Amino acid sequence: MARRTTRRTRGGTRDQEAALVRRALEASARAYAPYSGYHVGAALLAADGQVFTGCNVENASYPLCICAERVALGTAVAAGQSAFKVMAVATGSSPPATPCGACRQVMHELGPGLKVLLCNHAGELRRTTVRALLPAAFSGGQLTRRPPAVRRRRSAS
Numbered sequence: 001m002a003r004r005t006t007r008r009t010r011g012g013t014r015d016q017e018a019a020l021v022r023r024a025l026e027a028s029a030r031a032y033a034p035y036s037g038y039h040v041g042a043a044l045l046a047a048d049g050q051v052f053t054g055c056n057v058e059n060a061s062y063p064l065c066i067c068a069e070r071v072a073l074g075t076a077v078a079a080g081q082s083a084f085k086v087m088a089v090a091t092g093s094s095p096p097a098t099p100c101g102a103c104r105q106v107m108h109e110l111g112p113g114l115k116v117l118l119c120n121h122a123g124e125l126r127r128t129t130v131r132a133l134l135p136a137a138f139s140g141g142q143l144t145r146r147p148p149a150v151r152r153r154r155s156a157s
């Protein structure tokens with residue numbers, strides 16, 4: 001019996017990556033994108049091995065559109081997940097498109113160590129990370145509960 005080689009990468013095995021890419025591509029086919037026609041799919045690997053998918057869901061009121069990445073993350077959080085390893089994002093773009101700024105911020109909030117696989121139907125694949133996509137990110141650690149110091153003017157005497 002031939003031994004199956006599974007090369008381990010930082011976020012998971014190459015087999016897991018290939019499965020995530022496939023799931024993201026499948027999810028993109030379920031996108032609700034009647035306005036842009038731009039179909040996006042995401043597949044998120046949680047630390048326990050479960051995979052959660054998402055697709056973009058558009059709305060006639062454009063600001064209400066939600067991206068595939070945030071649908072996948074929200075679905076995973078709603079299922080009780082809190083630790084994530086890899087997210088694959090599939091688009092029809094070549095080279096594969098990167099997540100929008102809003103998604104990068106949400107990905108950083110929920111998975112600052114996430115590895116990201118950007119892929120498309122042509123088989124192109126780019127590996128990156130949330131840290132590379134959103135350097136110098138804003139995070140909860142920067143929030144302060146204290147009000148900003150107010151300088152008082154010295155009264156003229």
Ligand SMILES: [Zn+2]
Nearest residue numbers: 067099100103
């Ligand atoms: Zn987005």
